[in-house]
Amino acid sequence: DIQMTQSPSSLSASVGDRVTITCRASQSISSYLNWYQQKPGKAPNVLIYGATSLQSGVPSRFSGSGSGTDFTLTISSLQPEDFATYYCQQSYSIPWTFGQGTKVEIK
Amino acid sequence: EVQLVESGGGLVQPGGSVSLSCAAFGFTFSSYWMSWVRQAPGKGLEWVANIKEDGSAKYYVDSVKGRFTISRDSAKNSLFLQMNSLRAEDTAIYYCATLIMVGGVTWYVDLWGRGTLVTVSS
Numbered sequence: 001d002i003q004m005t006q007s008p009s010s011l012s013a014s015v016g017d018r019v020t021i022t023c024r025a026s027q028s029i030s031s032y033l034n035w036y037q038q039k040p041g042k043a044p045n046v047l048i049y050g051a052t053s054l055q056s057g058v059p060s061r062f063s064g065s066g067s068g069t070d071f072t073l074t075i076s077s078l079q080p081e082d083f084a085t086y087y088c089q090q091s092y093s094i095p096w097t098f099g100q101g102t103k104v105e106i107k
Numbered sequence: 108e109v110q111l112v113e114s115g116g117g118l119v120q121p122g123g124s125v126s127l128s129c130a131a132f133g134f135t136f137s138s139y140w141m142s143w144v145r146q147a148p149g150k151g152l153e154w155v156a157n158i159k160e161d162g163s164a165k166y167y168v169d170s171v172k173g174r175f176t177i178s179r180d181s182a183k184n185s186l187f188l189q190m191n192s193l194r195a196e197d198t199a200i201y202y203c204a205t206l207i208m209v210g211g212v213t214w215y216v217d218l219w220g221r222g223t224l225v226t227v228s229s
Binding site for chain 1: 212
C-alpha cells in the first residue's frame with residue numbers, strides 16, 4: 001500500500017497568512033494526488049485534483065503543486081472560513097490512501 | 108438538489124451485521140462510479156470500497172475484504188454496503204460518495220453524503 005504522510009499535523013496561523021501543507025507519498029504516484037478540506041461535523045470537499053487542478057467553485061487562493069512523491073497545498077492568504085482539516089489522497093493505486101490530516105487553527 | 112443521503116447506521120454488536128444505504132438525488136446515478144469512505148471518531152479518512160457504474164467491478168480495502176460487500180441498484184438510484192462480522196475497529200462515520208475520472212486516468216471523490224455512524228460495541 002502507498003503511505004501518505006502530511007506535515008505538519010497541525011499549525012496555527014493568522015488571517016492573511018500564507019500557509020503551506022506538504023504531503024509525501026511512499027512511492028511515486030505521478031500527479032494522482034487530491035486535496036480535501038473538512039470542517040468539523042461536515043463531509044470533506046475536494047479542493048485540488050490531479051495535484052494542480054482547482055476544483056470548480058474553489059477560491060483561487062488555494063493552489064497545489066508537485067509530482068512524483070512530493071506535493072504541496074498552498075493557501076495564499078488565509079481566510080476565516082479556511083480554518084479546517086486538510087487531507088491529501090492518492091488515486092494512483094488501490095487501495096486509495098489518505099494522509100493523516102493537517103489541522104489549521106486560528107493563531 | 109444534487110445530494111446523497113445515507114441511512115442504516117446504528118449500534119451493532121461485535122460479530123454482527125448491518126446494511127447501509129445511500130440514496131442519490133438530482134443526478135444520473137447510473138453514470139457514476141461510487142465509493143464508501145469512512146472516518147473513525149476523531150480520526151482521519153479511510154477509503155473502503157468502489158463500484159463501477161454498472162456494478163461489474165468492485166474494489167475493497169484489505170481490512171474489509173470478505174466481510175463487506177458494495178452493491179448498487181440503478182433502478183432505485185441507490186448504493187449499498189453490507190457489513191458482516193463487524194469489529195470494534197469498524198466503528199466510524201460511513202460516507203457515500205461519487206467518483207470523478209479526469210483525463211481517463213486520475214480520480215477524485217466529488218459529491219459526499221453527510222454520513223451515517225456505525226458503532227460496533229457490546
